[in-house]
Amino acid sequence: MVYQATASAPVNIACIKYWGKRDTKLILPTNDSLSVTLDQDHLRSTTTSRADPSFTKDRLWLNGTEEEIKPNGRTATCIAEMKRLRADLEAEKPNEPKLSQFYVHIASKNNFPTAAGLASSASGFAALVKSLASLYQLPSTPSELSLIARQGSGSACRSLFGGFVAWEMGSSPDGSDSLAVEIAPREHWPEIHALICVVSDDKKGTSSTSGMQRTVETSTLLQHRIKHVVPERMKVISEAIKKRDFNTFAKITMQDSNQFHAVALDTDPPIFYMNDVSRAIISLIVEYNRVSVDAGGPLKAAYTYDAGPNAVIYTLKENVKEIVELVVNYFPQANQFKDPFGLFGSDGVQ
Ligand code: DP6
Numbered sequence: 530m531v532y533q534a535t536a537s538a539p540v541n542i543a544c545i546k547y548w549g550k551r552d553t554k555l556i557l558p559t560n561d562s563l564s565v566t567l568d569q570d571h572l573r574s575t576t577t578s579r580a581d582p583s584f585t586k587d588r589l590w591l592n593g594t595e596e597e598i599k600p601n602g603r604t605a606t607c608i609a610e611m612k613r614l615r616a617d618l619e620a621e622k623p624n625e626p627k628l629s630q631f632y633v634h635i636a637s638k639n640n641f642p643t644a645a646g647l648a649s650s651a652s653g654f655a656a657l658v659k660s661l662a663s664l665y666q667l668p669s670t671p672s673e674l675s676l677i678a679r680q681g682s683g684s685a686c687r688s689l690f691g692g693f694v695a696w697e698m699g700s701s702p703d704g705s706d707s708l709a710v711e712i713a714p715r716e717h718w719p720e721i722h723a724l725i726c727v728v729s730d731d732k733k734g735t736s737s738t739s740g741m742q743r744t745v746e747t748s749t750l751l752q753h754r755i756k757h758v759v760p761e762r763m764k765v766i767s768e769a770i771k772k773r774d775f776n777t778f779a780k781i782t783m784q785d786s787n788q789f790h791a792v793a794l795d796t797d798p799p800i801f802y803m804n805d806v807s808r809a810i811i812s813l814i815v816e817y818n819r820v821s822v823d824a825g826g827p828l829k830a831a832y833t834y835d836a837g838p839n840a841v842i843y844t845l846k847e848n849v850k851e852i853v854e855l856v857v858n859y860f861p862q863a864n865q866f867k868d869p870f871g872l873f874g875s876d877g878v879q
Pocket of ligand 1: 542685834
């Protein structure tokens with residue numbers, strides 16, 4: 530008999546960025562972070578896991594191509610951790626089939642082109658852990674599963690929840706308190722939307738993993754950020770989300786994106802993730818907000834950039850049409866996804 534289960538997980542985009550590890554094997558961060566999980570339908574990974582006594586080794590396919598599972602690598606760690614949880618369950622329930630002793634075959638695909646330049650590791654590892662949890666019929670909560678997804682890729686732990694999610698860095702050396710928690714479900718603030726502007730689909734120059742390690746080793750600004758900036762921002766943005774205060778949410782999101790890129794620049798040698806188009810989009814959003822603020826109104830949009838040049842713009846539903854028109858007007862290529870600059874996902878977060 531073949532045992533099989535399928536699960537999906539969406540991409541998440543951080544408003545307070547995770548950048549830096551205090552333990553590279555367990556993937557324990559140097560600061561808390563907070564993100565918004567995007568709409569399931571638009572950007573997600575879907576993973577099917579199978580267990581069968583006839584399988585002769587664990588195998589993995591990503592978007593149809595088989596990938597090597599490196600011994601002691603991140604995928605191997607996640608699979609081993611999930612098998613351990615299944616073995617615990619089998620010890621409690623001796624009549625359950627011994628799935629923990631079978632090899633697994635895992636196939637994962639993204640519903641967005643890898644060439645879109647969007648990180649797929651967050652949704653990928655979250656979907657992998659969810660599909661194994663379903664295959665193994667584990668009673669684990671999303672926070673418990675986040676402990677394992679975290680060991681695949683740090684940001685993956687936040688994709689176990691929809692809506693607004695914090696990753697609490699924790700303090701335990703074994704990582705047992707470094708997990709994701711829900712700040713608010715997506716239904717709490719459905720008016721928030723995310724626009725994703727694909728500025729370039731080139732593979733990024735410096736990976737998040739190696740870039741953040743170099744920052745930990747060389748940046749003094751990172752130490753200031755960890756100690757004196759992020760803790761306060763986590764409090765203020767969590768409150769803003771609870772109160773649906775877009776003005777504060779937007780202000781902190783932009784400040785934190787700016788500081789993350791400042792920390793990248795403070796790394797030796799410096800890391801540049803944004804390009805001229807990224808900076809032009811920042812100017813556009815700053816100007817768009819200034820017009821509103823000068824008229825006595827609130828901030829209407831927030832830009833944020835991860836470890837690459839693509840912009841994510843958070844805004845309220847009522848402004849989506851206006852912003853899309855503005856972006857397309859200034860960057861005419863923007864509505865062609867395959868071109869160097871594409872725009873999609875206008876009904877992102879909910
Ligand atoms: C800039 O989660 O990709 O997107 O843990 O080494 O796999 P690893 O790094 P990863 O880093 C994400 C960095 C970021 C900020 C964020 O998502 O919080």
